[in-house]
Amino acid sequence: MSRRAKVAIIMGSDSDVSTMNEAVKVLAEYGVTCDVRILSAHRSPEDTAKFAKSARSNGFSVIIAGAGGAAHLAGVVASYTTLPVIGVPMETKELKGIDSFLSTIQMPSGVPVATVAIGKAGAKNAGILALQILGITDKVIAKKLENLKRSLVESVRNKNRSRKSG
Numbered sequence: 001m002s003r004r005a006k007v008a009i010i011m012g013s014d015s016d017v018s019t020m021n022e023a024v025k026v027l028a029e030y031g032v033t034c035d036v037r038i039l040s041a042h043r044s045p046e047d048t049a050k051f052a053k054s055a056r057s058n059g060f061s062v063i064i065a066g067a068g069g070a071a072h073l074a075g076v077v078a079s080y081t082t083l084p085v086i087g088v089p090m091e092t093k094e095l096k097g098i099d100s101f102l103s104t105i106q107m108p109s110g111v112p113v114a115t116v117a118i119g120k121a122g123a124k125n126a127g128i129l130a131l132q133i134l135g136i137t138d139k140v141i142a143k144k145l146e147n148l149k150r151s152l153v154e155s156v157r158n159k160n161r162s163r164k165s166g
């Protein structure tokens with residue numbers, strides 16, 4: 001039986017899918033299903049508001065929102081919900097994602113968005129951060145995250161070992 005999606009992954013356009021798939025992948029690795037949908041703060045504002053207002057009652061615990069350019073999606077969603085919202089700034093052709101980054105991170109006092117790095121690294125980290133939030137109460141996820149930390153340490157040590165032996 002599949003577990004109900006705890007994490008919602010939303011994005012402003014289908015052009016964001018390949019970046020946001022990094023978050024989907026990491027959550028899948030931990031057995032966490034997510035609900036993925038395209039919602040735009042500017043092109044479909046009413047649908048976005050409806051989603052955000054009902055996210056908690058629909059069983060979500062965390063929302064990951066990716067958008068590019070004038071990236072208001074995460075902030076708008078955060079304005080309607082008390083769930084944690086993680087914002088992923090898309091890399092853009094014109095300004096390399098600095099536009100998305102500033103639009104996502106620079107929220108006014110009272111409405112936080114946990115903003116991660118621009119692009120695919122940020123999307124992956126958004127997935128990990130969502131897992132860390134779920135891991136506060138889910139011991140299985142917390143245990144797997146400890147393994148991830150250990151594997152990061154090992155990968156750096158291995159690089160030193162191969163440098164010395166090379």
Ligand code: RP5
Nearest residue numbers: 012013015066067068069090
């Ligand atoms: C944003 O505008 C989207 O999140 C996307 O990153 C950007 C460009 O969208 P498209 O014109 O490719 O649909 O709302």
